[in-house]
Every structure is written in C-alpha cells, then in structure tokens.
Amino acid sequence: xxxxxxxxxxxxxxxxxxxxxxxxxxxxxxxxxxxxxxxxxxxxxxxxxxxxxxxxxxxxxxxxxxxxxxxxxxxxxxxxxxxxxxxxxxxxxxxxxxxxxxxxxxxxxxxx
Amino acid sequence: xxxxxxxxxxxxxxxxxxxxxxxxxxxxxxxxxxxxxxxxxxxxxxxxxxxxxxxxxxxxxxxxxxxxxxxxxxxxxxxxxxxxxxxxxxxxxxxxxxxxxxxxxxxxxxxxxxxxxxxxxxxxxxxxxxxxxx
Numbered sequence: 363x364x365x366x367x368x369x370x371x372x373x374x375x376x377x378x379x380x381x382x383x384x385x386x387x388x389x390x391x392x393x394x395x396x397x398x399x400x401x402x403x404x405x406x407x408x409x410x411x412x413x414x415x416x417x418x419x420x421x422x423x424x425x426x427x428x429x430x431x432x433x434x435x436x437x438x439x440x441x442x443x444x445x446x447x448x449x450x451x452x453x454x455x456x457x458x459x460x461x462x463x464x465x466x467x468x469x470x471x472x473x474x
Numbered sequence: 475x476x477x478x479x480x481x482x483x484x485x486x487x488x489x490x491x492x493x494x495x496x497x498x499x500x501x502x503x504x505x506x507x508x509x510x511x512x513x514x515x516x517x518x519x520x521x522x523x524x525x526x527x528x529x530x531x532x533x534x535x536x537x538x539x540x541x542x543x544x545x546x547x548x549x550x551x552x553x554x555x556x557x558x559x560x561x562x563x564x565x566x567x568x569x570x571x572x573x574x575x576x577x578x579x580x581x582x583x584x585x586x587x588x589x590x591x592x593x594x595x596x597x598x599x600x601x602x603x604x605x606x607x608x
Contacts (some may be wrong), residue, residue, distance in 0.1 A: 383491065386526055447509070
C-alpha cells in the first residue's frame with residue numbers, strides 16, 4: 363500500500379496526479395505536498411484521482427484542508443475523477459457541492 | 475453455524491490497509507457483489523482510522539480486534555475492545571451513537587451499513603456491531 367504523487371505545472375496551474383491508496387497512513391503525504399505547494403505560492407491546484415485505488419475520509423479531510431488553504435489566497439482546487447467508488451464518498455459526504463469534479467484535465471484547467 | 479473469522483491487529487496507521495485486504499479476502503464467502511464488499515472495506519477503514527487516531531502511537535500500541543460473521547442473510551462485523559482500548563472504545567463509541575457529532579467518516583459508515591449499534595459489555599467494555607443485509 364503506497365501513494366505516489368506526481369506534480370506537473372503549466373500556466374500557473376499545478377496538477378497533482380495521485381496513484382495508489384489514500385488512507386490514514388498515506389494521507390499525511392498528500393497533506394504535506396499540498397501544504398508545500400501553498401507555501402510556494404501555488405493556489406490553483408488540480409488533483410487527479412483517476413489512478414486512486416482507494417480513498418476514505420482521511421483523504422477527504424486532507425483535500426478539504428487544502429481547499430481552505432488555497433481559498434484563503436483566492437485560489438481553488440478542482441478534481442479529476444470518473445471512478446464510481448471514489449465519487450461515491452464525495453456524494454455521501456456532500457462534498458460534490460464543495461469540489462468541482464471533472465472527467466479530464468482539459469475540463470479541470472478551463473474551470474480553474 | 476455461520477462461518478466466522480476473527481482478526482487482531484496492532485492499532486497503528488500502517489495496519490489499516492491490512493484490514494481492507496483481510497475483509498476483501500473474505501469476499502468469496504460473503505453473499506454480496508463486488509461493490510458491496512468494497513463498501514464494507516471502506517467502512518472498516520473508517521472505523522479503524524477512528525480507533526487508530528484516538529489511540530496512543532507508542533511502541534506498545536493497543537490492539538484492534540474484530541470478528542466477521544457470514545450469516546445467510548447478512549454479514550455482521552463486531553469490533554470489540556481489549557483491556558488496552560477500553561477507554562478508547564468508550565470515548566469513540568459516543569460518536570458512533572450520536573450522529574450529530576458528524577464527521578466524514580461517520581457519514582460514510584452510517585450510509586453504507588444497514589445497522590450500526592453499540593452493544594454494552596461488562597465493565598467498560600463494549601462491542602460495536604455493524605450489519606449489512608443481503
């Protein structure tokens with residue numbers, strides 16, 4: 363069980379591509395990366411969840427925390443996700459109303 | 475007698491993934507489709523996370539024990555306390571019985587399971603019982 367995070371940046375928008383599982387063990391790694399980005403002045407972030415095999419509320423908490431951080435700088439976080447098992451937890455928790463969720467990178471970039 | 479499997483793991487972050495693997499390994503014995511088994515894995519991850527975050531991260535960490543019973547009409551999961559986690563279970567169980575103290579994890583647990591109840595035991599001990607019906 364591991365979480366790999368690839369970072370790509372284009373035109374001031376950072377793409378975090380996650381691969382693996384996001385739970386109580388791996389979520390701190392994601393949190394650290396998000397905090398680092400905000401500290402570096404990156405406030406427009408897209409998180410790609412397409413290759414996430416599993417995510418629970420630990421991951422949701424980190425994303426919400428990241429959203430609060432970037433919003434305090436007039437930034438935004440958008441998500442890329444088409445996996446039903448991941449979308450389900452956003453629906454259950456009502457976070458579909460908090461995060462804009464897109465099917466691909468182009469759509470996410472345009473929104474942010 | 476319904477088949478039943480008992481797991482005992484250290485209550486540490488790095489073992490929560492093992493719980494999901496273990497529950498997933500029982501899929502062939504569960505009367506559910508793959509999506510429902512995934513739901514149960516998610517619920518167990520949430521519960522274990524709740525316990526792990528509330529537990530000491532010292533070397534002698536408490537253990538987390540749970541039993542999965544595959545009945546013909548349901549799967550029942552019972553998470554029980556041990557002497558080292560009595561206080562923890564008592565504290566965390568309050569959250570499970572009072573949904574108004576909501577969190578994302580609690581929302582997920584109650585949404586995906588058909589029944590969530592706290593069974594008082596002897597002394598400070600208690601059992602959290604989850605049921606998913608076929």
